[in-house]
Amino acid sequence: MQTFRFELGELPPEAEALRAEVREFLRRELGDAAPVRRAHSWGGFDREFSRKMGARGWIAMTWPKRYGGHERSALERYVVLEEMLAAGAPVSAHWIADRQSGPLLLRFGTEAQRQKFLPAIARGELAFAIGMSEPDAGSDLASLRTRAERVAGGYRVNGTKVWTSNAHLADYMIATFRTHHDPAKKHEGLTQFLVDPKLQGITMSPIIDLAGAHHFNMVVFEDAFVPEDMRVGEEGAGWKQVTTELAFERSGPERYLSSFALLLELIREVGKDPGERAAGTVGRLVAQLATLRQMSLSVALMLEAGESPNLEAAVVKDVGTTFEQEIPEVVHTLLGVEPTIDSGSDLQQVLGFLMQRAPSFSLRGGTREILRGIIARGLGLR
Amino acid sequence: MNELRTILSDVVTRLFTDRVTKELLEAAETGEWPDGLWQAVEENGLTLPLVSEAKGGAGGTWGDAFVVTRAAGRHAVPAPLAETIVASWLLSESGLDVPSGPLTVAPVHREDTLRLARAGGGWRLSGTATRVPWGAAAGHVVVVTEAEGRTMVALAARGAGEITPDQNLAREPRDTLAFDAAPIVAAAPAGPRVPANAVWLYGALARSAQMAGGLDYLLRQASQYATERRQFGKPIGSFQVIQQNLAVLAGHTAAAGTAAANAFRAADRGDAAFEIAVAKVRVGEAAGIGASIAHQTHGAIGFTYEHALQFVTRRLWSWRAEFGGEGEWAVELGRSVAERGADALWPHLTAR
Known part of the structure; x- marks a missing residue:
């Protein structure tokens, strides 16, 4: 049986030194932002903020300088990330590109693609969306069937992507299409592309979430032409690239800090001298939080050391999303206050926002069930 | 290591x-x-x-x-x-x-x-x-x-x-x-590093590590059993419901090991009261859930004295209550967090 390892380690001094600088920046930029705004966490989209992050050198931190990066360590990046998330900074205009699309291009993109996109991402000027899911391909991602057929100079695309977060705001989308169809080998024949959402033949319509907000989109491709030079990686290499990309988004601090704003409001609410029940509730949540931070940090240290802690990353995401999902329930049980939309106290608004957001925590980036399947494979069960 | x-x-x-x-x-x-x-x-x-x-x-x-x-x-x-x-x-x-x-x-x-x-x-x-x-x-x-x-x-x-x-x-x-x-x-x-509640504190520290070890055993044992025990013509570990349960056990085991290790590391640095409270709470919770999943996986055989599983699960049920149960430690931890205030939580966590 393969087991997991969570070795503890220390952040290097240069990473810790960055922390104070980031906090000062956030204090200035976010000022007295309302708790419910901070509760949006990495859902907040603010191009101005992203450009400032780019100017500070806090996007593309680990990339080579020749592509606009800063050649800093993954641990320095980790400190910036966790500070952003703990403060509830609106990072979503650069987040996806920094975390997934940029690293994907660095690894599999052509030199021309890297030159064209990476420096702009690093400046915080290019927002990306990810086009993976389809109406009949969710957890079973390999069943996707949006077709990209070879035509002169590129590909003709037909099909539908759904749940495409921020596609309506993004400058580009990294989409995975089927370039070859063999029902017996559905993991083969997938290919990734850089898609300009403004192309002819692409129609976008909002999918409104249960709280009435517009993050998701349905993106329909009808004979949309994608030029050859926008293909990312080899034809048919899409599955390998997608799974690599998903591993980038598994163990980061975004997998346990989504409800951090509510924990803070809870602590404010119970006051300096809480009763036993309130203190016990806070203590239990803080014990989970402190442990998750060490687990997440441990994975970051392994990644920095060049290891591939895929099982550990899946464990962090499963435990982390369970924790962040539980917080609204725990607060409800303890306080019983009504969750609200834009009336009532800060606590009520943050509770209302996160209660409605929480179901997505264990869906996005691979459902809880899929993750637990990955963990079970690591345990030798499949 | x-x-x-x-x-x-x-x-x-x-x-x-x-x-x-x-x-x-x-x-x-x-x-x-x-x-x-x-x-x-x-x-x-x-x-x-x-x-x-x-x-x-x-x-x-x-x-x-x-x-x-x-x-x-x-x-x-x-x-x-x-x-x-x-x-x-x-x-x-x-x-x-x-x-x-x-x-x-x-x-x-x-x-x-x-x-x-x-x-x-x-x-x-x-x-x-x-x-x-x-x-x-x-x-x-x-x-x-x-x-x-x-x-x-x-x-x-x-x-x-x-x-x-x-x-x-x-x-x-x-x-x-x-x-x-x-x-x-x-x-x-008492030496300068020995507080008045040292027995309570370091007893809780020791039990956290023992329980983390007990959970290691449960995860290994239950995973192995699930690949050996066959029902409906296949190993029970091939059923998704068993896989999901054992993945939950894996998460708690990983959290317990991390929390306990972190408390021992803090003890080497000096004042470890925060990390010990975190560990006793987190590991204690994992112990209860872990024992439950390990027994469920083992079925009736795990409920016998004959099977070695109980040597560990009975210890977990006792150890989590010794030197303060997780409820008591959570109250203590919660009070210290509340006293410092919400704005001090993140700086406190990242400074340790």
Whole structure:
């Protein structure tokens, strides 16, 4: 049986030194932002903020300088990330590109693609969306069937992507299409592309979430032409690239800090001298939080050391999303206050926002069930 | 893990694998002292990781103690190894000599108080300490108490007090020691790193590591069983519902190991009260859930005395309540967080 390892380690001094600088920046930029705004966490989209992050050198931190990066360590990046998330900074205009699309291009993109996109991402000027899911391909991602057929100079695309977060705001989308169809080998024949959402033949319509907000989109491709030079990686290499990309988004601090704003409001609410029940509730949540931070940090240290802690990353995401999902329930049980939309106290608004957001925590980036399947494979069960 | 710790881990694992057999565990439950095991543990220098080499110890760290204590939990070692590690640290931190043989600590209950009073040139010990681990089997008990307005560490030999035997769910001895102006071997003001609640605090630390080790065992054992046991024509581990349960157990096991390791690391740095509270709460929660999943996976066979699973699950059910249950520690932790205030939480977490 393969087991997991969570070795503890220390952040290097240069990473810790960055922390104070980031906090000062956030204090200035976010000022007295309302708790419910901070509760949006990495859902907040603010191009101005992203450009400032780019100017500070806090996007593309680990990339080579020749592509606009800063050649800093993954641990320095980790400190910036966790500070952003703990403060509830609106990072979503650069987040996806920094975390997934940029690293994907660095690894599999052509030199021309890297030159064209990476420096702009690093400046915080290019927002990306990810086009993976389809109406009949969710957890079973390999069943996707949006077709990209070879035509002169590129590909003709037909099909539908759904749940495409921020596609309506993004400058580009990294989409995975089927370039070859063999029902017996559905993991083969997938290919990734850089898609300009403004192309002819692409129609976008909002999918409104249960709280009435517009993050998701349905993106329909009808004979949309994608030029050859926008293909990312080899034809048919899409599955390998997608799974690599998903591993980038598994163990980061975004997998346990989504409800951090509510924990803070809870602590404010119970006051300096809480009763036993309130203190016990806070203590239990803080014990989970402190442990998750060490687990997440441990994975970051392994990644920095060049290891591939895929099982550990899946464990962090499963435990982390369970924790962040539980917080609204725990607060409800303890306080019983009504969750609200834009009336009532800060606590009520943050509770209302996160209660409605929480179901997505264990869906996005691979459902809880899929993750637990990955963990079970690591345990030798499949 | 550094190289020395890897060697240490190999040594303890080999020793416990060879020595802590089902027969030994069953004999220990009838009250038999595992003399051969204890001698082997002492000969390998595992009982005094935190005592300086000059005083006969290993001159190591809490990080080393974690390796030993976690392994002791993984193998359900039926002897006061964790207690001896803590007790010997209390003594050496306070400048007292460490006697050979098994040690224990008292009082382990917050409502129990032991009193030291001067008598001639020395001290006498009075009061009752309940549920002292291996109170009868240990050669000496190390007591932390207040006397004359300061925290004192005292060493009493077996026989100094009246013993009433009892046990925990795993039939590990949990004895009541009643002292009535009993003579003691030695006493000294507590060292600077020994707070008044040191027995409670470091007892909780030790139990966290033992429970983390117990969970390691449950995960390994349950995963293995799920690949061997066949129903409906295939291993039960091929059913998604079993896979999902074991993945949950894996998450709790990983969290428990991390929380406990982090508390031991903090102990090496100095003030570990925050991390110990975090560990006792997080590991205690994992222990209950983990025992439940491991039993569910094993079905009826795991519910028998014949199967070794119960040696660990019964310990987990007792250990999580010893030196403060997770509810009590959560209240303490929550109060400290509330007192610092919401805005101090993140800076506090990242500074530790």
